[in-house]
Amino acid sequence: xxxxxxxxxxxxxxxxxxxxxxxxxxxxxxxxxxxxxxxxxxxxxxxxxxxxxxxxxxxxxxxxxxxxxxxxxxxxxxxxxxxxxxxxxxxxxxxxxxxxxxxxxxxxxxxxxxxxxxxxxxxxxxxxxxxxxxxxxxxxxxxxxxxxxxxxxxxxxxxxxxxxxxxxxxxxxxxxxxxxxxxxxxxxxxxxxxxxxxxxxxxxxxxxxxxxxxxxxxxxxxxxxxxxxxxxxxxxxxxxxxxxxxxxxxxxxxxxxxxxxxxxxxxxxxxxxxxxxxxxxxxxxxxxxxxxxxxxxxxxxxxxxxxxxxxxxxxxxxxxxxxxxxxxxxxxxxxxxxxxxxxxxxxxxxxxxxxxxxxxxxxxxxxxxxxxxxxxxxxxxxx
Amino acid sequence: xxxxxxxxxxxxxxxxxxxxxxxxxxxxxxxxxxxxxxxxxxxxxxxxxxxxxxxxxxxxxxxxxxxxxxxxxxxxxxxxxxxxxxxxxxxxxxxxxxxxxxxxxxxxxxxxxxxxxxxxxxxxxxxxxxxxxxxxxxxxxxxxxxxxxxxxxxxxxxxxxxxxxxxxxxxxxxxxxxxxxxxxxxxxxxxxxxxxxxxxxxxxxxxxxxxxxxxxxxxxxxxxxxxxxxxxxxxxxxxxxxxxxxxxxxxxxxxxxxxxxx
Numbered sequence: 001x002x003x004x005x006x007x008x009x010x011x012x013x014x015x016x017x018x019x020x021x022x023x024x025x026x027x028x029x030x031x032x033x034x035x036x037x038x039x040x041x042x043x044x045x046x047x048x049x050x051x052x053x054x055x056x057x058x059x060x061x062x063x064x065x066x067x068x069x070x071x072x073x074x075x076x077x078x079x080x081x082x083x084x085x086x087x088x089x090x091x092x093x094x095x096x097x098x099x100x101x102x103x104x105x106x107x108x109x110x111x112x113x114x115x116x117x118x119x120x121x122x123x124x125x126x127x128x129x130x131x132x133x134x135x136x137x138x139x140x141x142x143x144x145x146x147x148x149x150x151x152x153x154x155x156x157x158x159x160x161x162x163x164x165x166x167x168x169x170x171x172x173x174x175x176x177x178x179x180x181x182x183x184x185x186x187x188x189x190x191x192x193x194x195x196x197x198x199x200x201x202x203x204x205x206x207x208x209x210x211x212x213x214x215x216x217x218x219x220x221x222x223x224x225x226x227x228x229x230x231x232x233x234x235x236x237x238x239x240x241x242x243x244x245x246x247x248x249x250x251x252x253x254x255x256x257x258x259x260x261x262x263x264x265x266x267x268x269x270x271x272x273x274x275x276x277x278x279x280x281x282x283x284x285x286x287x288x289x290x291x292x293x294x295x296x297x298x299x300x301x302x303x304x305x306x307x308x309x310x311x312x313x314x315x316x317x318x319x320x321x322x323x324x325x326x327x328x329x330x331x332x333x334x335x336x337x338x339x340x341x342x343x344x345x346x347x348x349x350x351x352x353x354x355x356x357x358x359x360x361x362x363x364x365x366x367x368x369x370x371x372x373x374x375x376x377x378x379x380x381x382x383x
Numbered sequence: 384x385x386x387x388x389x390x391x392x393x394x395x396x397x398x399x400x401x402x403x404x405x406x407x408x409x410x411x412x413x414x415x416x417x418x419x420x421x422x423x424x425x426x427x428x429x430x431x432x433x434x435x436x437x438x439x440x441x442x443x444x445x446x447x448x449x450x451x452x453x454x455x456x457x458x459x460x461x462x463x464x465x466x467x468x469x470x471x472x473x474x475x476x477x478x479x480x481x482x483x484x485x486x487x488x489x490x491x492x493x494x495x496x497x498x499x500x501x502x503x504x505x506x507x508x509x510x511x512x513x514x515x516x517x518x519x520x521x522x523x524x525x526x527x528x529x530x531x532x533x534x535x536x537x538x539x540x541x542x543x544x545x546x547x548x549x550x551x552x553x554x555x556x557x558x559x560x561x562x563x564x565x566x567x568x569x570x571x572x573x574x575x576x577x578x579x580x581x582x583x584x585x586x587x588x589x590x591x592x593x594x595x596x597x598x599x600x601x602x603x604x605x606x607x608x609x610x611x612x613x614x615x616x617x618x619x620x621x622x623x624x625x626x627x628x629x630x631x632x633x634x635x636x637x638x639x640x641x642x643x644x645x
Contacts, residue, residue, distance in 0.1 A: 001513065014484050016440045016555055017532040020541065097406040155446060161437065168439040172559030271484040271509065285460050285489025286436040341409065 001027055005189025007308035008012075013188045015168070015274045016220055018151060022175035027190040029095050034197075039090060046086045050119070051076040053083075053201065057209035057364075062335040065355020067348075069367040070206040070234060073340055079369030080202060080230040085181060087198035088094035089116035094178035099123040099178040103167045105160035105226070106296035106343065107139025108369055109183030110351065114148035117179075124148040127166040131231035132295045139373050142153035156295065157289040160226075160299045164273050184227025184301040188274025192303050199233025206364055207237050215360055220244040220354060223366035224346040226261065226296050228303035239314065248346045248355075251290035251319030259291035262309050263302040264317040277304040292373075293322035293381070294342035294374070324349040324382055329371065341369035342378070385528060386477040386503050387551040390427055391607060393584055398598070399552075399608030401587060402426035402528075402615055402629055403481070405448035406433055407457030408464050409620075414452075416618050418469050421477055424629025427593035429469070430506075430610055431463045432484040440483075440508040442563040444613040448620070463500040470501025470603035479530060487518070494525035504551040506530040512544040513526065519548040530554055531583055533578055533586070535571045546583035553583045555591045555606060563613025572604035579605070586588035602636060609636070 001024055013023060033039040040045050047053040055074050060067040072080035092100060098235040100122045100278055104110030110126040117124030126143055130152040140150050156162035164187075171180040187193040203221075214297055221238050223231035225247035235245045252260030260266065263278045270279035272287060280300040292298040309315035320328075323344055328349035332338050340348060344367045351365045371378070384392070390399060398534050402421035407414050418429060434449035434457060441449070466478055480502050487493045487507055497505060505527050510518055512531050520531040524534035533542060536559070545553060553576070558569050574588045585607035592601060593614035600610045611632055 013511065013513055014509045015511060016508055017537060018512055018534045018559060020511045021536045021538065124455070155450075156436065165437055165439050169442070169561045172440070177557070266606070269488075271488060274440070274509070279485065281485065281489065285485040285487075286453065287485070 001189065003027065003032060003190065003193065005193070007305045008311060009309040009355070010277050010304035011189055011192060011277050012276065013274060014271050014276065015188045016172060017282060018172055019175065021189065022171065023188055025095060026091070029091050030190055030194045033091055033094060043087055043090055046324050047083065047201070051082045054205045055159070057206055057213060059213065060336050063331065063352065063355070065359055066362040067189065067351050067355055068210055068362065068364045069338070069346040070202060070368065072202060072230065072368050073344065073370035077112050077115050077342065078372060079108040079112065080199060080233065081109045083201065083233070084116060084195050084198035084229065085112040085116040086298065087370060088179065088181045089120045089122070093120055095179065097177060097179040099125070099174065100181045101125045101127065101167050101170050101174070102176055102183055103127045103163035103183045104161060104183065105163070105298055106294060107136040107143065107373060108296055109131070110143050110150065113181050114146040116141040117148055118146040125170070126164040126190045126209040127153050127170070128361045129160060129163050132160065135295050135377065136373060146211065147210055147343060159295065161287065168273070170330050173369040184229040185232045185305065186227040186273065186275060186277070188302060192275065192305055194230050196236055196305065197234045198252060199229050200236045202230065202233040202366065203235060203237035204377065206234060210362070210364055217241055218242050219361035219366040220246055221348045221364045222246045222248060222351050222354070224248045224297060224343050224368060225264070225306060226250070226299050226343065230366050232303055232305055234366040235315065245309065245315035245352060247315055247317045248350045249317055250294060250346060251321045252291040252293070258288070260319070261290035261292040261298050261300065262319045263300060264306060265319050268299070269307070270300040275301070275304045277307045278302050293325060294346070296341070297346065299306055318350055320346040320349045326378065329378060330382065337373070339371035340367050341371050342374045342381045344368045386475060387428070387439055387528065387550065389475070389512040391478055394427065398602040398606070399427040399587065400425065400629070400633040400636050401428040401430050401608060403430040403610055403612030404619070405445065405452055405460040405616060406431045407452035407455060408448040408616070409451040409481070410455045411457065411461055411465060414495055414548070415442040415465055415468060417625060418465070420625040421615065421629050424626035425633035426629050427608070428477040428479065430479045430481055430612070431466065433459055433480060433486055435483040435486050438483060438508070438599035440561055442561040442613060444563045444617050448616045459486060463496050466502050477503045479506060481506045481508060483507065483575065484509050488619070494521050494527050498525045498527050502527065504528040504530045512541045512548065515548055532556055533574060535574050539577070542577055542581045542583065546578070549584050552585045552587045553578050554610070555586045555588045557588050559602065564588055564627065570601045570604045573578065574607045595631055598632050598635035599638065
């Protein structure tokens with residue numbers, strides 16, 4: 001490896017030996033591409049003219065306080081996921097791979113991978129927990145429409161964690177022809193760094209937009225954290241600013257019980273899916289089954305840079321329950337005419353709390369995705 | 384002399400046969416009996432899994448074995464007890480632990496407990512040579528021999544690290560992929576030669592060993608042994624005669640004498 005792949009003590013490359021050369025190849029391709037103007041030109045063209053960047057920054061007109069929404073929900077594909085799959089798709093082509101595999105929770109990353117598979121002509125296979133398939137049937141069809149094959153994963157809790165296990169197993173046998181298009185800023189090096197860099201424009205754009213609209217930096221930047229890619233993308237360009245960074249974890253049915261996915265709040269350091277990071281686990285190191293109303297946040301580990309931002313005190317992490325997220329989902333729809341993803345609703349919920357506590361603060365919220373995929377679920381839950 | 388070194392000396396050039404079982408699969412009592420059965424069948428060394436909820440290097444057979452053990456409530460301490468009892472019954476058979484990093488880091492004093500139970504080596508499936516140094520040091524301080532994996536695609540720089548850090552044997556992965564999903568591997572004599580040239584501990588092939596012909600093919604590369612896992616675990620699950628199965632594979636190791644010139 002050319003980089004050290006650590007964020008303080010967190011990160012690293014904890015994979016079976018057989019996968020190390022594939023990760024070294026990926027790191028080399030990523031670093032070489034960073035220095036290649038032709039790569040940047042093609043990526044920027046796709047981001048602008050295919051995906052629809054830059055995305056707007058919307059000031060909430062009716063919700064009280066000073067809330068600004070970074071509208072990744074308006075990106076092609078309906079979530080921030082599209083940003084980084086375009087980057088990784090171009091890298092996969094650069095490495096001569098012909099097949100993409102990916103895991104998906106809510107289906108957003110699977111959909112994004114199916115998009116880039118169709119666009120750049122890859123055979124595309126998506127691993128998805130069978131429980132998530134039940135929760136997100138429409139997204140499965142969406143992926144299949146774009147030519148991806150969706151493989152149900154029946155092991156473990158049948159959610160995102162198990163889909164990642166299965167994708168890693170596939171990759172152990174297929175890395176010569178296949179790129180594992182990991183969907184978040186977690187996993188083994190170089191994924192946490194690479195995915196952050198391919199999501200960094202969220203914060204870069206938002207920073208310039210809020211400086212233009214508000215004339216100053218926001219007081220707080222708030223984003224939901226599952227694996228942590230939209231939040232790290234939003235945070236990255238604010239890390240050196242005097243701005244509070246707040247990650248919102250899924251508190252599910254409450255942080256005092258077992259049914260949540262609040263890794264940084266209730267987990268402890270461990271090693272899962274290639275990285276040393278915070279992990280929800282029992283005292284023996286067996287991984288907990290997690291819970292969140294939003295499949296995309298239902299994950300027992302977290303990107304290692306978030307573990308570092310927590311331990312260094314640079315970012316704060318808070319929880320938001322299913323009920324609070326649903327209330328925020330509804331409030332945003334009723335007041336602003338925006339249906340956001342249940343994942344993003346966690347960030348909105350915390351922003352609403354902040355706006356109430358400190359009405360003069362400007363709060364920048366990462367609205368990571370749109371809520372079309374969640375409408376049926378919300379209908380059942382709000383009934 | 385370590386139990387592994389004594390075993391290789393005792394075998395005098397014939398291949399070592401390693402049998403893998405998941406500790407606590409399907410319960411502690413059956414597991415203890417299966418450990419004895421593989422020794423009765425002629426296994427020279429025992430590799431035991433400590434179950435982990437998310438075993439990414441394992442195929443369906445070993446995944447299911449880990450799940451059975453965890454479902455029956457087996458804990459890490461129980462696994463050490465099984466090893467200690469095995470050690471009391473079989474003082475000379477080398478015992479290697481195979482598990483995952485999170486199980487090791489979750490338990491303060493894992494290496495010491497493993498050594499006290501009588502284990503000889505430890506292979507952590509998701510700690511590649513790139514990350515292995517602090518683990519290998521801790522193992523050596525506890526008198527546990529580190530075992531690392533080498534594959535055909537492992538570059539020279541990594542083989543050097545493996546050679547310098549590991550003891551006992553080198554676990555050679557016979558093909559890309561995970562444990563147990565395809566019968567037979569490509570047994571790469573180039574890998575064996577490269578490991579020998581790097582001064583690595585004796586190469587032993589795992590992954591894809593389930594018939595006497597696989598054993599012969601693996602040993603024909605000059606490897607010093609083989610490890611059979613999924614086939615034994617699957618047979619045990621279905622109630623087959625594990626000792627007889629091991630005996631047939633062990634017999635195949637006696638057919639060819641590996642010399643230092645190979």
